[in-house]
Amino acid sequence: MLKHPMLKYINEEGPSGKRFPHLLCPGCGAGQVLNYTLHAVDDLINQTGAKKEAFVFISGVGCSSRLTSHYLNFDSAWTLHGRALPIATGVLLANPELKIIVFTGDGDAAAIGGNHFIHAFRRNINVTVICVNNGLYGMTGGQVAPTTPPFTSTPTTPYGNIEDAFDLCKLAEVAGASYISRWTTAHPIQTTKAIKKGITNKGASFIEILSQCPVHEHQTPVEMTKALKEITVSIKKSMDSNKIPVGELHFAPRPTWTERYESVIEKANEMIS
Amino acid sequence: MIEIVINPNYCKGCSICIEFCPKKVLRPSNNINAKGYALPEVVDLDTCTQCKLCEIVCPDLAIAVTPKEKRGGRNARK
Numbered sequence: 064m065l066k067h068p069m070l071k072y073i074n075e076e077g078p079s080g081k082r083f084p085h086l087l088c089p090g091c092g093a094g095q096v097l098n099y100t101l102h103a104v105d106d107l108i109n110q111t112g113a114k115k116e117a118f119v120f121i122s123g124v125g126c127s128s129r130l131t132s133h134y135l136n137f138d139s140a141w142t143l144h145g146r147a148l149p150i151a152t153g154v155l156l157a158n159p160e161l162k163i164i165v166f167t168g169d170g171d172a173a174a175i176g177g178n179h180f181i182h183a184f185r186r187n188i189n190v191t192v193i194c195v196n197n198g199l200y201g202m203t204g205g206q207v208a209p210t211t212p213p214f215t216s217t218p219t220t221p222y223g224n225i226e227d228a229f230d231l232c233k234l235a236e237v238a239g240a241s242y243i244s245r246w247t248t249a250h251p252i253q254t255t256k257a258i259k260k261g262i263t264n265k266g267a268s269f270i271e272i273l274s275q276c277p278v279h280e281h282q283t284p285v286e287m288t289k290a291l292k293e294i295t296v297s298i299k300k301s302m303d304s305n306k307i308p309v310g311e312l313h314f315a316p317r318p319t320w321t322e323r324y325e326s327v328i329e330k331a332n333e334m335i336s
Numbered sequence: 337m338i339e340i341v342i343n344p345n346y347c348k349g350c351s352i353c354i355e356f357c358p359k360k361v362l363r364p365s366n367n368i369n370a371k372g373y374a375l376p377e378v379v380d381l382d383t384c385t386q387c388k389l390c391e392i393v394c395p396d397l398a399i400a401v402t403p404k405e406k407r408g409g410r411n412a413r414k
Contacts, residue, residue, distance in 0.1 A: 065341040067397040083346065084396050089373065090350030094395025102392055251356075251392045277350075284350040 069101040072136050085134055090284025092248040092274025093127040093168075096195050097134075099251060099272075100164065103258035111263075119154055119161050123147040123176060125168035126202050127195035127274075145176025148183040151190045159321040162262055163189070169196040169210040173229050177209075184238035184267045186320040191261040191268045194231060197276040205279030217279075231271050236313045241266035243313040247273040247291040250309065257311070266319045273307070338386060339402045340378050346398035349373030353390035353399055359383045362390065 075083045087094045107113045118137050122128035124144035131139040142150045147165045155163055172180050172194050183190065199217055200206045206219040210231065214223040232245050242264040246254040254272060261268030273295070275287035282290075298310035340361070347369060354362045354376050361384045365377035376399075386404050 065339055065400045065402065067343070067391060067394070067400045068403075069397055073397065084348065084398075087395065089348035089395075090352060091395050094397075095352075095393055098392060098394060098397060248393075251389065255392065284352050285355045288352060288355060 069098060069105065072101050072104070073134055074136050077133075082134060086129065087126060088278045090275065090277045090287075091126070092197060092272070092276070093130060093195050095248045095251070096127065096166075096193065096254075096272050096274065097130045099254045100166075100193060100258055102255045103262065104164075106255075106259060107262060113162070117160065117162050119151075119163045120166065121147045121151045121154065121163060122166040123168075123171040124202075125171045126197075127166050127168040128171060130166050145171050145174070145179060147171070148176065148179040148188075148190070148192070152183065152186075152188055155188055155190065155321060156324075159189070159325075163191065164262065165190055165192045167192060167194050168201070169194060169198065169231070170200050170208050173209045173231055173234075181234065181238040184235050184240040184269065187239055187241060187266045187317060188320045189265055189267070191258070191264075191270065192235075193258065193261075194269065194271045195274045196231065196271055197274045198228070199276060199279055201276045201279060205276070232269065232312050235267075235269040239267070239317075240269045240313070241316050242268040242311075243270075244311045245271040245273070245307075245309050247295055247309060248275060249288045249291040253310075260311075264314075264316070266316055273309075337402070338381055338384050340381065340384065340390075341400045342375055342377075343398045343400070344369040344375060346396045347373060347375050348396050348398075349375060350395065351376065352393050352395065356389050356393045358387065358389065359385060 120131040120135055120137050120139035122131040132141040151163045151165050196210055198211050199208050205217055207217045207224050209229045211224050212228050216223050232243050235243050244257040257270050261270050277284045295309045296304050296306040298308045301308035361380055362376045363379045367375045388401050390399050
């Protein structure tokens with residue numbers, strides 16, 4: 064029977080029985096992000112001859128972070144809440160040749176892991192951070208998150224949220240990430256290209272993907288996908304518009320942490336000899 | 337021969353493939369799978385251009401389209 068081409072990277076069966084279909088709700092954006100990422104990785108394996116063993120997936124805790132070790136047939140680690148980036152730093156130090164992809168949610172990256180988030184970009188470690196931003200805490204019941212837009216009502220803010228939201232892309236830019244782009248789950252081809260560029264870029268890459276949570280926002284996935292297209296505008300046309308700009312927001316390569324570390328090792332060896 | 341296969345064990349009936357299809361090849365149906373989700377069905381297979389957008393957007397990796405046959409470039413005539 065004809066199968067989805069990306070199922071070759073998925074563990075459909077595990078030691079304790081069937082693992083697929085995944086546990087995410089119908090129409091979840093995190094499932095779409097998994098699909099886009101696998102397409103990007105598949106293109107890189109087919110076109111550039113990258114080996115499957117060169118990819119490592121790391122995640123923390125959250126809906127989007129469930130995508131790694133439970134389902135993927137790649138090397139992966141499912142780690143502590145918000146601490147995916149420190150683990151990624153350790154993996155990178157052990158083998159700087161690896162291509163590391165970190166799946167994270169908005170609560171994982173901006174709330175509990177906020178400090179790890181900014182310092183990973185300040186160091187410019189060679190990782191690709193894919194942030195699935197649905198603007199609420201999906202796994203715990205839809206509570207207000209640092210990325211919830213103002214005046215939104217959630218279970219913990221029934222009369223509307225009074226706080227302004229984090230702009231994660233601007234935060235990553237001032238922290239020092241070398242490649243930043245923002246897309247939505249309603250832009251499949253562009254997101255796949257952005258993920259590909261993020262993986263090939265040397266240095267810290269941050270890709271924010273605005274996503275839907277149909278269960279907690281009480282809309283159908285199709286309505287939310289249409290809304291995501293309506294509230295966003297291309298970065299080239301965003302000058303006189305109050306919509307959310309999407310596209311490649313920042314690209315400025317600079318020396319990575321591992322390159323500088325190698326130069327320090329050389330210098331130390333010279334001084335000793 | 338083009339074939340579109342929807343895996344009834346994996347599909348969760350979110351209708352995103354129906355929304356994204358540029359040629360409107362798919363539509364909602366009354367076929368219910370074991371978990372109670374309404375599966376999409378293929379209406380017009382002839383208009384399918386094998387763009388594979390449904391495959392890329394599916395959150396559950398449930399739909400599959402026959403890959404495009406590679407048209408041989410320079411070597412095709414030999």
